[in-house]
Amino acid sequence: MSTDRPRPSAAEVEAVMASHITDFPDFPEPGILFRDITPLLRDPVALRTVIAHWCTLLPDDVEYVVGTEARGFVLGAPLAYELGAGFVPVRKAGKLPGFPRSVSYSLEYGTATVEISDGALPAGARTVIVDDLLATGGTAAATAELVRSFDADLLGASFLIELQGLGGRDKLGDLPASAVWSIPN
Known part of the structure; x- marks a missing residue:
């Protein structure tokens, strides 16, 4: 991680997250509370604060950051840069050329498929x-399955926001997980 910036305190990060995440009830469908990260992304000081803190949650010897489409791209690339690591995107089905590796999984409202370019991870x-x-x-969980299909050393998963009580960590099994901001659903 770049050492020329001071590490933010937990209180600073909490304040940034609380003031830069906007809630939209009943989007994209009734009963869903959408957390919009756009205010965080458009504030360069807030974004740098969060990225600096987030890097402290990750192992020092990461070689690749794998980010899921689409906001995982936006957040994963600066994390990879700060860590001195490469970045590998995980795309929705049909977005990658060649013969990507794919995993399908169930959603509350159907199924989805994620893909990584074959050869993306040594x-x-x-x-x-x-x-x-x-x-x-x-x-x-589907992304973890994809990463493991490359025989990569999967060190963990990390999230900007964790919604408590929805069982997300349970789906990850014994994979270490961290979050910048963990909040009730």
């Missing part, structure tokens, strides 16, 4: 998964 690569949100854990 065997033994020290890898972490990052995304904006851990809720029920389906996307994270």
